[in-house]
Amino acid sequence: MDLELSDEQRWLTESVETLLAREAGPELWDRLVEFGALTVGGEDGLGPVELCLIARALAAHLAPVPYVAGAAVRFAADADLGGDAVALALLEPGASWDAAPSTSVDGDLVTGRKVAVEHAATAERLAVVAAGRVVGLVDAGAPGVTLAAQPALDPTAPMYAVELVDAPMVALGASALRRMTTIGTLLAAAEAVGAAGRMLEDACAYAAERRQFGRTIASFQALRHLLADMYVRQASAWSSVLYAAAALDEDADEAARAVSVAKAYVSRATREVAHGAIQVFGGIAVTAEHPAHRFLRRIIVRERQFGDAAHHERALGRALAVVPQTVP
């Protein structure tokens, strides 16, 4: 039992960092596809650990690409998507992440309303979840698909309400929804860790430079302890993601539960890191021009996606109450 990254995994992380340092514009998605960041599964493709490493790096740069959705759908189903961007159409108006979808399927036509569909306007496909725990792919430009922009907390992850009226859908396999939700939950957590990690790094650098009372603010124990606590949250949040990714990779029985643990923990931990960082930056971090709020926005959006901390804690608590306990 160890969570050491392999040399290939380290190399992957460095290469993605290099790519992100060079390419921040509209070409980013195509560069990621060329790089192989969406080549998932199989002998040479990426597994859950690699996908999490990439998601973490993308969020550290606030990359405005639908990576969580694109990687999750490819992990869930063996569909030939080429380099298409995919948007996840899961949540429905007035319903929770738990609720059975009311979107209906009639033959291969799907009808229903979805909200919080990220990047729908630039996606080629929609992954639509429908009644009967079905997930299928719909061409974003197909007849019967209408998009309406929704206010979005994180402008780098624009959101849309989607109305589907008898839109043609190609259903994915039976296990696709479960696999898509599990990996999607984990990738959302990995992104939150990426954004929080960047805030921690920037807060440490700022505290080491900013001077008050004739010395750096990092020399004050009140801030040293705050930063140390942020570090512990950040490092352990990443450990929980890596563990769940390894469990998913090994197809361990506890994988789904480990993903829930990670999502519950990461959601609270990354918010704590973000709040701490804003405190370290001080007033400047409450201005629109300072990047802190952009990272915080990404963290909150990822916290909500696939259920927030309270959602996963309730689920874990229900499982504790019914399942006889054994020590792993």
Add this chain to the structure above:
Amino acid sequence: MRLTPTESERRLQEEIRGFLAAERPDAARLPHALDARMEALRAWQARCYAAGYVGRAWPLEFGGGGRPGAEQIVIDQELAAAGAPEFANTVGLDVLGPSLLRFGADAQRRRYIPAILAAEEIWCQGFSEPDAGSDLASLRTRADERGEEFVLSGQKTWVSWGQFARWCGVLARTHDAGPRHRGISMLIVDMRSPGIEVRPMTQITGHAEFCELFLDEVAVPRANLLGELGDGWKIAMHTLGHERGTAALPRQVKLRTWLDRAVRVAAERTVDGAPLIDDPAVQTALARALVAVEVLRHHAYRTVGEFLNGGAVGPDSSSVKLLMAEAEQRLAATALDVLAPTLEHADAEAVEENEFWHETYLYSRAATIYGGTQQIQRNIIADRVLGLPQE
């Protein structure tokens, strides 16, 4: 990256589960009186040592098993999972033994290590003093060289199992010049020496597991110096780091057994006719404790992995220490709160269980104090992990 045990680890697990099923004393049946309890724990450690489960990774030539460190971790986790009693000589095994192995002369290792493993000689540590807690380098116990001896005088505190120990690793000041932590040496002190007085202290739980130690002109042979003169600080830091780096996984398993126990009790006990666990607020509170305990395991795997693959136990062991204390305190307080509606009903059958939860909660407050306080761990992270400037 690897979660599932290797084939040989799996065989070891099977083997030890068989051993435990046959041999494990029932922790609840251990004698209550401290002397008899100590004898039972000593016998238990000796049985486990004879079976090859103590010092598995320690060198063969000193009575260890000479096996990879990962095997001891598997063993420790199995022992904890089975709710096996702790070993009598935890201070020897976790603290002074590793220091002797790393810094001791061959003659010292041959003399002391086998008896530590077999629980023939119990060890204690004399580090903290009434005026030297977190600021350990300010310690005032003195060891003055007189010919072939040191003469040791001073007072130590928080000496766990001091009343049963044959040997004590004492940090004492051997010079006054230069930086104060360089003037400290580590001496191996025979607890039967004249001039030693041990006074047990009653803890918050009502038990008396730790002691005050008074040293009045105790003669210590020069051969009992561990490492070189002035190495005491280095040895103590190595020792504490080692403890933080490797103790987390068995501790985590122990916490998991407590959590499972709290869940079981919450399912069995009712208030106003309904099981405690049916309350969604109880479920969520237990889930948050579960998350803390699980994440401790995940984070410890990452640090232990580095350690087992040849890396040193680095300053990052401080983050494991902080998470371990946090998980223990959250779990203990959660269990207390969840079971609260039933804890004051004088049901005779529930007395022992209630006492367990009260003691567990009370003693959990020590978790952010012992082995370097929460604040000291944060200092270590700020200085050595984050490298924040001092000025």
